[in-house]
Amino acid sequence: MSTRSIPPWIPPPPSKVTDFDWAPLETLDLSLITGENMDQVPVSVVEQVGTAFSSTGFMYAINHGLTYDQVLRQFSIAQYGFDHITDDEKDRCVADMREAGSFVGYKPMGHWHIDGVKDRIEQLNFGSQHFTEGQHARYPSQVQPFLEEIHAFSRFNHDVILRKVLAVLSLVLKLPVHTLWDLSKDHETKGLDLLRFALYRPPPPEDDEALGGVRLQGHTDFNSVSILWSQPITSLEVLMPDNVWRKVRHRPNAVVLNLGDAMHFISGGLLKQTIHRVVGPPEDQQALQRLGVFYFALFNEDVPLEPLLQSEVVKKAYHGRDFWAERRAQGLPAVTAGEWERLRVRAYGQGGQKKGSDGHDHERIAGVDVKLYNSIPSTQATSHESRPATHNVRASSPIRARHKHLTETPRRVMSPLRA
Ligand SMILES: O=C(O)CCC(=O)C(=O)O
Numbered sequence: 398m399s400t401r402s403i404p405p406w407i408p409p410p411p412s413k414v415t416d417f418d419w420a421p422l423e424t425l426d427l428s429l430i431t432g433e434n435m436d437q438v439p440v441s442v443v444e445q446v447g448t449a450f451s452s453t454g455f456m457y458a459i460n461h462g463l464t465y466d467q468v469l470r471q472f473s474i475a476q477y478g479f480d481h482i483t484d485d486e487k488d489r490c491v492a493d494m495r496e497a498g499s500f501v502g503y504k505p506m507g508h509w510h511i512d513g514v515k516d517r518i519e520q521l522n523f524g525s526q527h528f529t530e531g532q533h534a535r536y537p538s539q540v541q542p543f544l545e546e547i548h549a550f551s552r553f554n555h556d557v558i559l560r561k562v563l564a565v566l567s568l569v570l571k572l573p574v575h576t577l578w579d580l581s582k583d584h585e586t587k588g589l590d591l592l593r594f595a596l597y598r599p600p601p602p603e604d605d606e607a608l609g610g611v612r613l614q615g616h617t618d619f620n621s622v623s624i625l626w627s628q629p630i631t632s633l634e635v636l637m638p639d640n641v642w643r644k645v646r647h648r649p650n651a652v653v654l655n656l657g658d659a660m661h662f663i664s665g666g667l668l669k670q671t672i673h674r675v676v677g678p679p680e681d682q683q684a685l686q687r688l689g690v691f692y693f694a695l696f697n698e699d700v701p702l703e704p705l706l707q708s709e710v711v712k713k714a715y716h717g718r719d720f721w722a723e724r725r726a727q728g729l730p731a732v733t734a735g736e737w738e739r740l741r742v743r744a745y746g747q748g749g750q751k752k753g754s755d756g757h758d759h760e761r762i763a764g765v766d767v768k769l770y771n772s773i774p775s776t777q778a779t780s781h782e783s784r785p786a787t788h789n790v791r792a793s794s795p796i797r798a799r800h801k802h803l804t805e806t807p808r809r810v811m812s813p814l815r816a
């Protein structure tokens with residue numbers, strides 16, 4: 398494999414602000430899952446993961462098998478890409494989000510306009526079906542020399558981390574250990590998995606002002622399992638079961654796992670698609686760019702998002718519910734994983750949301766009510782200095798809103814994306 402020499406990406410220093418009410422997340426030790434087919438799973442792991450994903454819905458995972466240097470190499474490639482791709486190449490490779498509902502390629506800043514505010518997130522998305530040589534031209538020429546390395550890393554996410562997580566989750570659903578893997582394994586021919594590099598640039602103060610410091614609106618991911626490679630900028634927040642946003646603490650060389658809509662549907666709602674968002678970091682990180690590396694896994698595109706009712710626990714969780722009632726009433730089947738992904742990508746951030754009586758933004762996708770959250774206050778550190786700077790300046794910031802008992806109308810902010 399080529400390992401072209403490029404400047405190493407040095408993780409930015411962690412914030413000195415540490416007195417947050419951090420999200421108390423469980424840690425999955427992936428080395429406990431063994432066997433050639435990654436199907437030897439201790440009972441204690443099944444219990445731990447089952448509890449985590451039916452409550453908080455987020456977990457750390459460690460001992461995945463890559464060294465931190467191997468992971469940082471991907472961050473270096475990502476940074477190199479964002480630093481060197483020319484405007485012409487960005488234009489040439491822009492992802493067809495509106496028509497095809499696909500993130501594959503380059504996502505420019507500002508594709509999402511909400512209430513006149515443009516997002517400040519650039520992305521490069523590598524599709525699992527688009528690593529073959531004939532597909533290389535989809536990607537900017539500046540990153541083409543790295544596609545082999547990116548592909549290998551992407552495969553590692555799928556073939557090791559995802560496979561282990563799906564083995565555990567199949568057992569959580571009391572199904573044969575390979576069930577969820579069998580629905581996901583053909584990602585290079587029938588899948589829409591994405592390896593994503595993302596660069597969050599600090600917004601101009603007026604944008605932060607308008608959006609209350611929120612940079613990616615509270616959302617659920619669209620896919621099955623999201624693998625977020627931990628990075629040091631303190632910005633990711635999870636909406637916990639007690640309805641409080643808590644920050645996810647950086648752990649070097651760990652991943653943060655969460656589940657998306659597709660897993661929620663297929664498990665009859667037993668497994669949670671947890672709401673999360675990205676907010677401005679503490680003062681000492683405000684000026685920094687935030688680089689992210691993510692793997693968004695999905696079931697193969699033709700898999701219907703029907704609950705797996707052969708599982709007794711799924712059946713029980715689904716009792717009295719019908720995710721696809723509206724479609725059935727029109728004589729239509731449940732959507733497939735691919736359809737759901739494309740519909741959400743197309744709609745995302747295009748202004749189709751409506752404010753609900755609960756204050757959240759709602760989008761109707763395939764007859765399902767999809768919520769985008771902005772109005773719940775963030776839990777903050779106890780000291781004044783530790784609050785994100787943007788949260789100190791606005792009368793209507795989330796912090797102030799909390800003190801006003803949430804009487805303000807929530808703002809519409811950029812919704813997230815994918816996954
Ligand atoms: O930037 C992050 O940490 C999370 C990004 C995210 O939630 C998404 O892209 O769906």
Ligand SMILES: [Fe+2]
Pocket residue numbers: 616617618673813814815816
């Ligand atoms: Fe997300």
